[in-house]
Amino acid sequence: MNTVTSAREQSRINLRDPRYYQIAVLSTLVTFGVVGLNFGISAANAVTIVTMALATQYAGTRLCGLPAFDPLSPLITALSLTLLLRTDLLVLAALAAVIAIGSKFVIRVRGKHVFNPANIAIVTLILATDHAWISSGQWGNAALGAFALSCLGFLVLTRAKRAETTLAFLGAYSLLLVGRALWLGDPLTIPLHQLSNGALLIFAFFMISDPKTTPDHRIGRIFYGAFVAAATMFVQFILYEPGAPVLALIACSPVVPVIDALLCGSKYNWSLPSAVISTDNPKLVKGVS
Amino acid sequence: MRFLVLIVVAAVTVTISQTAEAFCGFYVAKADTALFNRASQVVMVRDGDRTVLTMANDFEGDVKDFAIVIPVPTFIEREQINVAEQGLIDHLDAYTAPRLVEYFDPDPCAMYERRELMSQLPAASKVNADAIGRANAAGVTIEASYTVGEYDILILSGKESAGLIRWLNDSGYRLPQGAEKIVGSYIRQDMRFFVAKVNLDEQKKAGFSYLRPLQVAFESKKFMLPIRLGTLNADGMQELYVYALTRSGRVETTNYRTVRLPSNTEVPEFVQAEFGDFYRSMFARQVEKENRRAVFLEYAWDMAWCDPCAADPLSTDELRRLGVFWVGPNAVGEKPARSIAPQQPQNVFVTRLHVRYDAEHFPEDLMFQETGDRQNFQGRYVVRHPWKGKASCDLSDYQAELAKRREREAQQLAHLTGWDIDDIRAKIPTVAYNPPELPEPWWKRIWN
Numbered sequence: 001m002n003t004v005t006s007a008r009e010q011s012r013i014n015l016r017d018p019r020y021y022q023i024a025v026l027s028t029l030v031t032f033g034v035v036g037l038n039f040g041i042s043a044a045n046a047v048t049i050v051t052m053a054l055a056t057q058y059a060g061t062r063l064c065g066l067p068a069f070d071p072l073s074p075l076i077t078a079l080s081l082t083l084l085l086r087t088d089l090l091v092l093a094a095l096a097a098v099i100a101i102g103s104k105f106v107i108r109v110r111g112k113h114v115f116n117p118a119n120i121a122i123v124t125l126i127l128a129t130d131h132a133w134i135s136s137g138q139w140g141n142a143a144l145g146a147f148a149l150s151c152l153g154f155l156v157l158t159r160a161k162r163a164e165t166t167l168a169f170l171g172a173y174s175l176l177l178v179g180r181a182l183w184l185g186d187p188l189t190i191p192l193h194q195l196s197n198g199a200l201l202i203f204a205f206f207m208i209s210d211p212k213t214t215p216d217h218r219i220g221r222i223f224y225g226a227f228v229a230a231a232t233m234f235v236q237f238i239l240y241e242p243g244a245p246v247l248a249l250i251a252c253s254p255v256v257p258v259i260d261a262l263l264c265g266s267k268y269n270w271s272l273p274s275a276v277i278s279t280d281n282p283k284l285v286k287g288v289s
Numbered sequence: 290m291r292f293l294v295l296i297v298v299a300a301v302t303v304t305i306s307q308t309a310e311a312f313c314g315f316y317v318a319k320a321d322t323a324l325f326n327r328a329s330q331v332v333m334v335r336d337g338d339r340t341v342l343t344m345a346n347d348f349e350g351d352v353k354d355f356a357i358v359i360p361v362p363t364f365i366e367r368e369q370i371n372v373a374e375q376g377l378i379d380h381l382d383a384y385t386a387p388r389l390v391e392y393f394d395p396d397p398c399a400m401y402e403r404r405e406l407m408s409q410l411p412a413a414s415k416v417n418a419d420a421i422g423r424a425n426a427a428g429v430t431i432e433a434s435y436t437v438g439e440y441d442i443l444i445l446s447g448k449e450s451a452g453l454i455r456w457l458n459d460s461g462y463r464l465p466q467g468a469e470k471i472v473g474s475y476i477r478q479d480m481r482f483f484v485a486k487v488n489l490d491e492q493k494k495a496g497f498s499y500l501r502p503l504q505v506a507f508e509s510k511k512f513m514l515p516i517r518l519g520t521l522n523a524d525g526m527q528e529l530y531v532y533a534l535t536r537s538g539r540v541e542t543t544n545y546r547t548v549r550l551p552s553n554t555e556v557p558e559f560v561q562a563e564f565g566d567f568y569r570s571m572f573a574r575q576v577e578k579e580n581r582r583a584v585f586l587e588y589a590w591d592m593a594w595c596d597p598c599a600a601d602p603l604s605t606d607e608l609r610r611l612g613v614f615w616v617g618p619n620a621v622g623e624k625p626a627r628s629i630a631p632q633q634p635q636n637v638f639v640t641r642l643h644v645r646y647d648a649e650h651f652p653e654d655l656m657f658q659e660t661g662d663r664q665n666f667q668g669r670y671v672v673r674h675p676w677k678g679k680a681s682c683d684l685s686d687y688q689a690e691l692a693k694r695r696e697r698e699a700q701q702l703a704h705l706t707g708w709d710i711d712d713i714r715a716k717i718p719t720v721a722y723n724p725p726e727l728p729e730p731w732w733k734r735i736w737n
Contacts, residue, residue: 039546040662088538088662130537131661140546140582184474185450189652194544240510242543242658 019072025154026079026206029147033083039138045093046082052097053078060105074101080118080206084199084246087125087132096121096132109257116213116249123250126243134243139198147198151205164218166209168225176233203245215256217263224259228252319386319599320568320668328528330378331514334612335659336536338508341612345378346500355500356462356486358518360475362509364432365444365483371504372438377611378502381532383600385588385641387550387668389564390597394676397687428452432481439492440503445482449473453482462486465521475515506612514655520648526581527647531655533640534613539589539662540640542655546583547642550575551705555671557698559716567670570706572643581650588641589666613637638663673698 034041057074060066077100087093100121104113107120125132139147177191194200208214208228215221231248235241322328332343348355428448435442447453450473454464462484464472475482485503519527533540541547551571560567575585592602608616616637644655675691695717703710 037546038549086660086662088664129661133658133660135541135543135660137541137543137545137547140579184477185470186474187470187652189649193652197544240512242656 017072019076021154022076022206023072023079025151026076026083029202030079030082032147033139037138037140039135040086041082044090045087048090048093049081049085049097050075050078052094053081053101056098056101060101064105073104076206077101077117080202081121083202084118084134084207085122085125085132086135089131092125092129092131096125099124110260112257112260113213114257115253116207116210119207119246119249119253122243122246126247134199134246136197136199136243139201148196148201151201154205162209162211162214162221164221165214165225166204168222169208169229170204170225172226172229173232176229180233180237199243200245203249207246208249213253213256215259215263217259220259220263224252224256227255319383319388320564321382321386322530328530329519330382330530330532332378332381332532332534332611333514333540333657334534334614335512335540335657336615338510339506339614340509340512341504341506341614343373343378343502343504343611345375345502348500352487352492352500353489356484357503358457358462358464359483359485359505360480360515360518361444361483361505361507362480362511363507364481365505365507366433367435367437369506370435370437370442371506372440373502373504373610375499375501377603377607378532380600380603380607381611381639382530384595384598384602385532385590385639386599387552387568387587387670388597388599389561389670389672391561391672391674393674394691396678396681397676397684398680398682429456436488436491437503438501439487439495439497440485441488442503443482443484445484447472447476447482450476457484467521468518471517471521474517480515504612512657512659514657516646516651516654517648520646520651525647526645529644529646531640531642531644533642533657533659534592534608534611535638535640535659536615536636537663538638538660539586539664539666540642540657540659541586542584542642543658544653544656545644545651546579547586548575548579548583549586549666550643550668552666552668553671554701554705555673555694555698556702556705557695557713557717558672558674560670560702561672564670567702567706570708572645574705574707576645581645581647584642584644584655586640586666587643587668588639589662589664590639591663591665592637592639608637 030041030046033039034043053074054071057071058069061069078097081093081096081100085093085096087096100117103115103120104117107114122132122134126134174191174195177194178188180186181188181191208225215224228245228248231252232245235248235251236244241247322330330345332341334341334343344357344359346355346357429452430446431443432446433444445453445456447456450469453472453476454469457464472482483505487500514531516529519529531540556567572585576583592608595602603611605616644651673694676687696714699710699713699717702708702713
């Protein structure tokens with residue numbers, strides 16, 4: 001009886017699940033990018049990524065014997081990939097989706113996946129091939145006001161319970177950029193210009209904020225956000241690599257299990273974003289999303 | 290990885306051979322850099338961390354007043370500096386310039402037959418002890434001084450900007466107001482300064498009346514172009530062309546939007562006579578549309594071919610002289626033609642970027658990245674000439690269609706350039722009607 005009820009609950013659209021809002025915002029951004037900014041997202045890539053992400057999630061669900069197929073998380077990963085990853089080869093778009101979703105099932109520590117799915121897929125392809133890149137300049141500034149607002153709106157609406165990572169990252173990164181500008185004697189228009197970068201905001205609101213791959217404890221998340229910001233500065237201004245935040249995040253991800261081991265916190269559950277869930281309740285934490 | 294590489298090769302081959310079938314019109318005019326006053330041109334050859342910059346001087350005036358200060362990321366040795374021929378950059382400019390092509394309507398009364406028309410080939414177009422003493426006093430290190438071609442070159446580093454600027458001023462280099470902060474920022478980023486002025490004796494010996502482009506080769510992780518000092522130079526917006534020559538694909542800016550210019554648009558016939566005006570207006574409008582904050586892509590193409598060609602592709606020898614170090618001496622040479630079909634790939638991809646900048650809208654230096662995108666793009670505008678031959682059938686359908694097409698072209702032109710639609714319409718001729726030459730009716734000769 002219990003099982004029937006919980007299955008029914010799972011199948012019902014739960015509007016407390018922030019992922020619905022996230023999907024809505026990401027889809028709007030994809031549409032805006034394609035129609036308004038025309039910045040090189042190909043429809044074929046988008047369809048391939050979404051299809052392959054859902055297929056991989058389905059295969060993973062069956063192979064791991066999970067109770068239900070969850071389309072929401074792979075959809076979010078697919079949309080993030082579509083927004084950030086550029087490739088001229090369809091096969092790489094497909095591969096990105098497989099790596100992203102596959103990594104959730106394969107690379108796990110203490111019941112949590114280690115790498116943000118879209119993040120690991122993008123970095124793998126950038127490092128392994130010459131045919132993948134991130135077009136971080138393509139968002140421009142004109143569209144930025146509306147974009148920043150929608151991100152903030154999204155944050156306030158749905159993520160307030162787990163916004164620390166994003167805020168810590170953006171806060172620390174802003175401070176570091178302003179500090180650098182002051183040290184160099186540059187005008188403040190330079191750090192402002194560096195911060196008003198669409199790809200950076202997508203990263204901050206939709207990638208680093210992923211509650212499944214950030215520390216469980218609040219203090220841990222704040223530390224982690226600031227740590228990624230420092231790593232981003234290192235990659236950007238010492239290694240001079242484009243796509244610094246994405247590269248920094250992948251390098252910092254292995255720190256999360258360490259933080260989790262040091263600071264005990266509650267594991268995240270999508271359907272109960274504000275609830276405190278004990279880590280020793282296997283019923284609530286089971287699943288790969 | 291082997292698997293992926295194979296797919297890459299296959300995909301590229303397929304794309305090229307498909308495009309070879311396409312016929313992109315007869316080349317009639319180009320919009321080269323001469324259209325814009327005070328345009329700087331920089332060729333950036335980049336592969337891995339290796340960079341070769343070729344900088345063309347648009348300096349007008351007495352050469353003894355000429356000096357340039359360029360921040361460079363590393364120390365530069367004598368052998369890393371060269372003087373190139375202006376012709377190389379002119380050729381690259383002509384090859385990559387936005388182009389106007391023309392088509393002729395076929396006889397609307399005849400079955401369509403592709404006519405082999407002959408195309409018009411385009412006309413392809415020393416530092417003394419005193420100075421060192423002053424340098425030391427000002428906290429400036431003259432790391433090296435060379436004479437290369439007609440240029441005296443110094444590689445400077447400094448501890449603080451005020452000293453460096455004072456030294457430059459004392460040595461006869463006048464830096465614009467506001468340079469101190471920017472120079473200070475570059476010093477802290479551990480950059481050197483490449484300072485060049487003309488050695489009048491050497492210039493006389495060499496016999497050149499103009500300044501030849503300077504070339505610098507260096508290795509640095511920074512794929513960037515310092516534009517901040519340039520923003521101090523003159524009033525208003527500055528014009529810069531960047532030609533990137535890379536191995537894998539298109540180059541784009543990572544800290545500004547790179548936007549493709551509108552292309553492949555049909556425009557009225559009169560644009561042929563004023564293509565330069567058209568291009569200037571169109572570019573100005575696109576700059577405003579992007580709130581003056583974008584870098585524009587004008588050309589992205591594999592150097593092995595073109596269609597249609599505004600000029601022949603650069604030869605292997607020319608590419609090597611521009612610093613493309615990975616092309617071998619045995620690579621395929623060029624052959625002039627109307628359009629050059631894909632030959633043996635040269636492994637050189639050219640990206641032409643055009644940016645109009647000032648300090649307000651471009652606060653940061655331009656940062657670049659090489660992408661894997663080898664999709665061809667060209668600024669291409671099309672005029673279609675109507676059929677002017679004698680008609681052998683009723684042309685009313687064709688003429689109605691022609692009138693519609695001309696209105697559409699007028700609107701597209703107004704949209705692209707911001708020109709007044711009525712002025713455009715006034716320049717478009719009304720459709721001339723040639724009465725059909727119908728066969729004589731059979732009854733005309735019955736009784737006569």
